[in-house]
Every structure is written in structure tokens, then in C-alpha cells.
Amino acid sequence: MVDVSLRPCLLVVGLVAAGLTGCGSTESEKDRLTRIEVLAHDGTDEERAVLEQQVAAFNEGHDTVEVALTLVAEGDYNDSLQARIARGDAPDLVEVDGPLLASYVYQEVVVPLDGLLTDAVLGDQLPSLQAQGSIAGHRYAVGTFDSGLGLYADRRALRNADVEWSTSPETAWTDEEFTAALGKLASQDSDGLVLDVKENYGTGEWLTYGFAPLVASAGGDLIDPVTLSPRGHLDGSATKAALDTVSAWAPYIDPNEDDAAFTSRRVALSWVGHWTYRDYAAALGEDLLVLPLPDLGHGSKTGQGSWTWTVTSGDDDHQRAAATFLDFLLSDAEVLRMTEANGAVPGMSSALARSSLYAEDGPLELFADQLRRSCGRDTPDKDCLAVPRPLTPGYAVLSSQFAEAMSVALHGGRTDRALDRAADFVDHDLELNGGFSH
Incomplete structure (x- = not known):
């Protein structure tokens, strides 16, 4: 989604599950806990509120993965992420504006999601997001929403x-x-x-x-x-x-x-x-x-194209933990929670079918149909409609x-x-x- 408002502030939000470090926790349970940092752009007020709620809900329901969320103003986001990469301090799961993904793949900062997410999840992404997130035969990014x-x-x-x-x-x-x-x-x-x-x-x-x-x-x-x-x-x-x-x-x-x-x-x-x-x-x-x-x-x-999620090249435990949180975000309930807040096109086909705005006979059905008919990385012809930005x-x-x-x-x-x-x-x-x- 194109958001032209630039927020100058840097907001860091650490959301830690209640009870994970309470007196009932055993040492072995603490040893099994993998803590990951998630970096996202500070979007609209509605998007921020939903993402913070999603992190809290995930932490509440998971004993082996704990998410800390860092939000960065959209206008500063790419520079901030590049600075962290240069310091060797890349977060475990990051948002990337779709057309910039190729740059991060070229830098070898992010890893393919094949094997981290199931084929069923990857296959349920809208064709537009599949095209945007794929490079050299591998899927590097997925999105909870796309744009119309x-x-x-x-x-x-x-x-x-x-x-x-x-x-x-x-x-x-x-x-x-x-x-x-x-x-x-x-x-x-x-x-x-x-x-x-x-x-x-x-x-x-x-x-x-x-x-x-x-x-x-x-x-x-x-x-x-x-x-x-x-x-x-x-x-x-x-x-x-x-x-x-x-x-x-x-x-x-x-x-x-x-x-x-x-x-x-x-x-x-x-x-x-x-x-x-x-x-x-x-x-x-x-x-x-x-x-x-x-x-x-x-x-x-x-x-076509919007903000997407990609996993960075950390150790296996952190990659798997990041994928666990990503799988949670891509569930129909969480996709719809986000898109009902920001009005974007649901990024999963199963969630799209439940959207009052974008499903059949919805007022924005045209936008959904266009994304289903993505040109992908092929030369656009008269039959396809949504064109990815250059890779x-x-x-x-x-x-x-x-x-x-x-x-x-x-x-x-x-x-x-x-x-x-x-x-x-x-x-x-x-x-x-x-x-x-x-």
C-alpha cells in the first residue's frame, strides 16, 4: 500500500508474553524458548494497533517462541534496516517493500521460505504476491495483503x-x-x-x-x-x-x-x-x-505489490521461530484482522473469499480480480492485468x-x-x- 505520510519517530515496542518467566517456568522450558526480533514499518495507526495485538496474541499462545517487535517510521525504514545489516545486527523477521526485495536477496541477507513454510501456505498466496516474492525459482517473501x-x-x-x-x-x-x-x-x-x-x-x-x-x-x-x-x-x-x-x-x-x-x-x-x-x-x-x-x-x-515479510539469514532455530510467527500472521483470521483495519486486499486466497470488500460481488472485486490475473515475471499479454514492478x-x-x-x-x-x-x-x-x- 502506498502511504505518503512520513513519521519521523522511531518506535520500539517489546511485547513479552505474560507467564513465560513466571514462577511456574522450569529451567528446561526457559532453555527451549527462542526469542526473535521482528522489524516492521510504522504504518497507519490502525495497522500499528493490529500488529501489536497480533504479537501479544502470539506470545500469549506460544511457549517456545517469544516475539519482540520494533517499529520504524516508513520514511526511515529502508535506511534503518540497511544500517542494521551493515552492523551485522539484522532482525530475525523483517518487512520489506515488495519491489525492494531483490536488493536484499542480492545482498544475501534473506533466505528462501521454501521448507520454512508449507507448500499449502505458500500456494494460498495471491498470484500477485507469489510473483512479487519469487526470485530465481525460490520464494523469499510473503505478504498478508496486497494493493489495488x-x-x-x-x-x-x-x-x-x-x-x-x-x-x-x-x-x-x-x-x-x-x-x-x-x-x-x-x-x-x-x-x-x-x-x-x-x-x-x-x-x-x-x-x-x-x-x-x-x-x-x-x-x-x-x-x-x-x-x-x-x-x-x-x-x-x-x-x-x-x-x-x-x-x-x-x-x-x-x-x-x-x-x-x-x-x-x-x-x-x-x-x-x-x-x-x-x-x-x-x-x-x-x-x-x-x-x-x-x-x-x-x-x-x-x-501490484505492497509490504511483505522475509526471514533473515540467522541460525536455524531463529529462522524456524520466525517462520512460526509468520505462519500465525498468514492465518485467515489474522490476515482478515489486518486487512479489515487497513482496507487492503487480503493476501491469502482463502481469506480473500471471506472479505466483504473483495470477494465476489464486493465493491472492490475488480482489485481482487486484477491481482488474481497477475502477469508474473512473464512478458505481459492482453490476458494478464497486474504487472509487478521490475525485478x-x-x-x-x-x-x-x-x-x-x-x-x-x-x-x-x-x-x-x-x-x-x-x-x-x-x-x-x-x-x-x-x-x-x-
Whole structure:
């Protein structure tokens, strides 16, 4: 889930099971106890409360494993984890933002989960999470939730502007139809600004998560999946065509500085993810529509990926203990406890079937269907919908450069030059790191 709030504080919470060290404990019981540290990002208030409750419940019910939870502000998280790794002090179980997983695998900091978790558990993950967490034939990460991305629309505004729509990805607006819809909506609007793309989120990961799927929809990608080179990909014709299309939409974009463009009904369309649904539903009620993203020629495509869990390369006892806690978090009850709090897509298929938001006929069923039809690591075709972000240890640099170019497009600037500069920067980083080959 994209969370643009940055919390400056570092919060450390140690949750220890009551009774584990009481007078009833024998020395042999104490010897069998494995204490592990779990490192997680400090998300929303609701997410924090649920995770703390989950740690407490786990400790209450387990005599051989004790979890201590450390929470770090999201904006500082990756740097904090890297600093601990550099000190040789990696926690036993860590959260990793999905697209950054390849970097930790490259550093040999994390271990495969094959054998630590059962095939049944690994197989119940959504296809999108299976794709995100798999590298070189091994599963390195699992998630309790995934993210959904699409277009929210104001039914009343569309009808007033005589704009037709489809809720099916197979019949999503083409780029020409979407541009025409923007024009019609603008003709009925006082300032002509009818599209929210969350510019208020700034230039960061949101722009890659939210708009890289358009590149796949245009038939392109950001890097070569084998050599990791951006040449002919990040600066390729399909990527440039996708960003030129976005640039043509710039005159219709509301800057949304107050983050209320859609809830105040100032705009008719909002390009964003699942995390806004509750506010949008409260504001628009039955007028709220959830639509797929436009089709730029190779099928409508969407984003995927969120925070995942991975086990670090400690000793066997600590790895097994971390897996025990992870197995607890992945139970249907705990997955639903978290996703009912943060509104995300349940990461286990069995839990998803019990979700009032995402199950069949639920208001966000589209997001779940998109994730089930993940393109995986194969070249996207018209049949798949959810596109993982590129698999490379250099993802952070790649994403930042693509986001800069996308920001230029959203403001109507020269996208060809921006993408050429981005490709140069990413290629230089690739060379500096020896192509990320050991």
C-alpha cells in the first residue's frame, strides 16, 4: 500500500508474553524458548494497533517462541534496516517493500521460505504476491495483503457529461476514449480540471506504482529482465508513447493540494488505490464507481505489490521461530484482522473469499480480480492485468528516475528528454554496480 505520510519517530515496542518467566517456568522450558526480533514499518495507526495485538496474541499462545517487535517510521525504514545489516545486527523477521526485495536477496541477507513454510501456505498466496516474492525459482517473501489500483469515478458527473463507462478490464476505455471522456467532463466543469492523479503525494514511489502499468499497457517495460539494462526499454518507443499520452492529459489534472478533489466532487475521476476507498465511499455513496485503468493498446494493466515479510539469514532455530510467527500472521483470521483495519486486499486466497470488500460481488472485486490475473515475471499479454514492478537490485534508482520522468509528463513537459536522462542515470548505476552480478 502506498502511504505518503512520513513519521519521523522511531518506535520500539517489546511485547513479552505474560507467564513465560513466571514462577511456574522450569529451567528446561526457559532453555527451549527462542526469542526473535521482528522489524516492521510504522504504518497507519490502525495497522500499528493490529500488529501489536497480533504479537501479544502470539506470545500469549506460544511457549517456545517469544516475539519482540520494533517499529520504524516508513520514511526511515529502508535506511534503518540497511544500517542494521551493515552492523551485522539484522532482525530475525523483517518487512520489506515488495519491489525492494531483490536488493536484499542480492545482498544475501534473506533466505528462501521454501521448507520454512508449507507448500499449502505458500500456494494460498495471491498470484500477485507469489510473483512479487519469487526470485530465481525460490520464494523469499510473503505478504498478508496486497494493493489495488484503478480509477474511481463519480457516476453522477459521468452521466451529466454523457460519458459511457465499463467496469470490465476487457472493455476499459482506450486512450482515445479516455481523452474524449476528459474533454466531455471538462466541458461541464467550471475550471476544466476533472482528473485527480494524487499530485499531492509528490514525486516518489507512487508515480512508479501508479503509472508504470501504462508502459506495459503500451507494450513496453522499464528494463531488460535479463541484463537489467534500461537501454531501449526505459527510453524505448513504447515508454515514450505512454508518457506522451499522459502528457496530453495534463491540462485536465487537478493539483489536489488539499487532497479533497474527489471527495468534494471537484473532479469526476481519481487515479489511485484501495486505500482511499472508505473515504470515497463515504463521500459519494452509490455514485462511486470503481473502473479499470485505460488500455493503451495491449490491454488494461494495473499495479501490484505492497509490504511483505522475509526471514533473515540467522541460525536455524531463529529462522524456524520466525517462520512460526509468520505462519500465525498468514492465518485467515489474522490476515482478515489486518486487512479489515487497513482496507487492503487480503493476501491469502482463502481469506480473500471471506472479505466483504473483495470477494465476489464486493465493491472492490475488480482489485481482487486484477491481482488474481497477475502477469508474473512473464512478458505481459492482453490476458494478464497486474504487472509487478521490475525485478532488480537497482530498483530504488530505477524507480526514482522513472518517477522524475513521469512527473514531467503529468505537468505536460518534454517526456522524450526526461526518459533519455533517466536511462542514462540508471545505466550508469548499473555499470557502477558491475551489472549486479556476483
